[in-house]
Amino acid sequence: MICAGRVAIITGGARGLGRAHALELARQGARVVINDIGVGLDGTGGDGAAAREVAGEIRAGGGEAEVHGADVGDWQQARELVDFAVQRFGRLDVLVNNAGVVRDRMFVNLSEDEWDQVVRVHLKGHAATMRHAAQHWRDRCKAGEDVRASVINTTSGAGLLGSLGQTNYAAAKAGIVGLTLNTAAELGRYGVAVNAIAPAARTRMTETVFADTMARPEDGFDEMAPDNVAPLVAWLAARSTEVSGRVFEVAGGTITVINGNTRGPTRDAGRRWRPEELGPVVKDLLDRSPTPLPVYGT
Template structure:
């Protein structure tokens, strides 16, 4: 993939885009892709280690420098998006530096994997904080700005792209905290789409499969680049075109959806839906439900398997 900022279809021309967790992996790929598509980008990253510990690095500045070197415009944010004041500063950075905000891409996250019986409360809280709260707070502050714009008669063409995961949609053994957070993000996306639509905001989520710091260890064999130099299906850059599209004005009318993105494949995920049902029109007795429930299950699709289950 070319790193030049001369993409023939500059689908995000003139837009101002915030990408959280943009110092590495998927976030970095998204930030560079938006810049190639004509956007001005706020690159947000705390520069922490894989488990969220302070790392002392400045990956956000490195990505911003790459964008500038190729003729793009970028600003840097090292704010903590899971802190209300930090999330508010992130939105203000876009407004102060570029005068507007058009797209928010929530991507920041880290892992602290444990089997549930070994998962302590701190690791549970930390992962839910950075993933779930780290989606909620930037959305809240960005939407407050867009609501004010709409009330002032300047209805925006605004977009939010959240980052869920196959783990959040199907479950993943050894990742109970991450699974819960990513499932919450998928559900939060539906609520935000319903609430923010009146302000000109569309909200969607992706469930990406790509090689990042969070996956290359856990799923090392599946995530490895092909030795023969063929198509690298797990390269994070494969996911970014969908994110750029959903974050652009071209995605008009698409909201409240979750898309799986892997390699060259894009899949609309069909979440919790009512399947077979039984209605007695009266209160059930517990013993009656054995036959009834087994009949319902027999008439309903089998669930997709949990990642890592045998």
């Protein structure tokens, strides 16, 4: 029960990874608000039945859960979601940003609407909920409270390395890494830790990609089950003061720290470079640098 007494919002909490996060946090003692607008992968519909089902499962197990159908890509609705959690449970301690959509297309065929939808839900949807949660935590901190809050954002291997046919998604997920690093630096003074995970799991968005990745025959361990990612989310939700500004890749039973951008080899001329002399300089720098990992799908 490492999250006992904590209040958490999980966006996109009705299915897949979000559902696994909500159930695990509840098992660990958190009171949870499950946010989901209930649309299909194509953006149509709007049925909250799946979110209510998760909340019912939590309550049946003795936990506390509420449902809120805010569109996190809408600044005002994101505020209403945070306000709802505070009004219902008296506080907010954990924000798990998980909601997302995909509109896959090769870049040369990508429409403006397909770009806007993905960036809106992923990047703006993360920023909007964080903005209003941050204000709640800052107010509590300024009132003299010892705040120990945690944000767990969701990036992707596509955001770290790129992915063919997913330029909109990769750009939004890369933006979430930048959002995570910057807010971790800004919000630490208020007792807020901000981290990100890059999960690999079989969900509605990835079921065709991971359709053939099933359980290991020898031990029955399904490497692509969303439940594999939830334990790290629960630990980050509980241990909010121990780590911040980091990105973790999670797949099956493997957790990897992503080191991000680091400075490599350097050449200093002690003056302004001349363009015609840079060829061998750049070649030398690249020769002494690690080879980048390939973009997914190449």
